Amino acid sequence: MNRSDVRVGMVGYAFMGTAHSQAWRTVNRVFDLTVRARMVAVCGRDATAVAAAADRLGWERSETDWRAMVERDDIDLVDICVPGELHAEIALAALAAGKHVLCEKPLANTVDEARAMVAAADAARRSGVRSMCGFNYRRVPALTLMRSLVAAGRVGEIRHVRATYLQDWIVDPQFPLVWRLRRETAGSGALGDIGAHIIDITQYVTGQRIIGVSGLTETFVKERPLPASSSGLSAAASGTTTGPVTVDDAALFLARLSGGAIATYEATRFATGRKNGMRIEINGSAGSLAFDLERLSELEFYDASRPAEEQGFTRILVTEPQHPYMAAWWPPGHLIGYEHSFTHEVRDLLEAIATGTDPQPSFSDGLEVQLVLDAVERSAAAEGAWTHVEKE
Numbered sequence: 001m002n003r004s005d006v007r008v009g010m011v012g013y014a015f016m017g018t019a020h021s022q023a024w025r026t027v028n029r030v031f032d033l034t035v036r037a038r039m040v041a042v043c044g045r046d047a048t049a050v051a052a053a054a055d056r057l058g059w060e061r062s063e064t065d066w067r068a069m070v071e072r073d074d075i076d077l078v079d080i081c082v083p084g085e086l087h088a089e090i091a092l093a094a095l096a097a098g099k100h101v102l103c104e105k106p107l108a109n110t111v112d113e114a115r116a117m118v119a120a121a122d123a124a125r126r127s128g129v130r131s132m133c134g135f136n137y138r139r140v141p142a143l144t145l146m147r148s149l150v151a152a153g154r155v156g157e158i159r160h161v162r163a164t165y166l167q168d169w170i171v172d173p174q175f176p177l178v179w180r181l182r183r184e185t186a187g188s189g190a191l192g193d194i195g196a197h198i199i200d201i202t203q204y205v206t207g208q209r210i211i212g213v214s215g216l217t218e219t220f221v222k223e224r225p226l227p228a229s230s231s232g233l234s235a236a237a238s239g240t241t242t243g244p245v246t247v248d249d250a251a252l253f254l255a256r257l258s259g260g261a262i263a264t265y266e267a268t269r270f271a272t273g274r275k276n277g278m279r280i281e282i283n284g285s286a287g288s289l290a291f292d293l294e295r296l297s298e299l300e301f302y303d304a305s306r307p308a309e310e311q312g313f314t315r316i317l318v319t320e321p322q323h324p325y326m327a328a329w330w331p332p333g334h335l336i337g338y339e340h341s342f343t344h345e346v347r348d349l350l351e352a353i354a355t356g357t358d359p360q361p362s363f364s365d366g367l368e369v370q371l372v373l374d375a376v377e378r379s380a381a382a383e384g385a386w387t388h389v390e391k392e
């Protein structure tokens, strides 16, 4: 073995497994790092299907038992790309076996699981083991830049945060009951799946925590056909047998942030026509910033300190070599996309492993999001009663 190799074993090979494979394949070809990711094993339940996936996605071998895989001596890092019900179990086993962990978001299905994961990550850190939660939008260069501008005081004191994450993939009541629509597999619905992203990214960009919420959730379609097959966000129904939807279809909440800002959040899978629309806007005493995932190379900046006759939103094309991550890619003006956020994520994880530092977002950051999800659900169950977010 080359001593600078980080040998990766990944569990799950559908939507996120494919995105992460792309990142592991690309990272050392684009970024100059002192360690090299080696795609050693991919794990799934169906031997034939996972062998085909290994071949297609570039993994050296395939496995069918994640427990055996996380124990193997030739694996240094476990990448968790399976539904939330398995995150805690796999992460705890991998950390106990001394393996670094990259775990997809949301960190877990419950606060208790997330707390156990944080405790295990803290214990493993003492032996140099690193853990990271996959909130990949932190690595969209325009959002990384947004955080830098906020931290540099360019928008002054933040008054408003406005965050929406809108999808429409289950508007059809005949769309089947996939794992994302069941509490035991997904933890929650739109709230934990896409609401978790806007909670994390706004806390990251503003540097403020959500401290209290008033929530409202709704499940519009309460019964759906059972799935015959499913992968990622697409699925086929099996026939006429149905089952109950046990998570929210949409979640809205008001929030107060630790630095005095007030905020609104909306996460829904019923925004007809909106496919993956995430928008974040921040209004401060000295300016505003706005981001739209459908135009992810752009950041809008309103600088209130400019002369009145020049004021207006400026569209910053975030493709200059001075912008986060961009020096490694193409000449200015040549855009990057969704998949690059995952390459940046594993770049930062490998860099943290190489330098013996803690990667962000940590499992503690994942727990913070979980505590907000929990507060929103408790508030919604109490008809929107103001609910404090528990401390870590």
Ligand SMILES: NC(=O)c1ccc[n+]([C@@H]2O[C@H](COP(=O)([O-])OP(=O)(O)OC[C@H]3O[C@@H](n4cnc5c(N)ncnc54)[C@H](O)[C@@H]3O)[C@@H](O)[C@H]2O)c1
Pocket: 011, 012, 013, 014, 015, 016, 017, 043, 044, 045, 066, 080, 081, 082, 083, 084, 086, 104, 105, 106, 134, 135, 136, 193, 230, 231, 232, 233
């Ligand atoms: N960062 C993001 O933007 C983003 C986007 C989508 C999903 N996710 C997260 O990624 C995770 C996976 O979601 P997805 O969309 O890839 O789901 P998916 O349905 O596309 O894939 C799930 C994978 O898990 C595998 N799997 C399920 N149970 C297993 C088991 N017991 N052993 C081995 N493999 C098993 C399935 O075979 C499949 O390969 C979830 O936590 C989800 O919230 C994150």
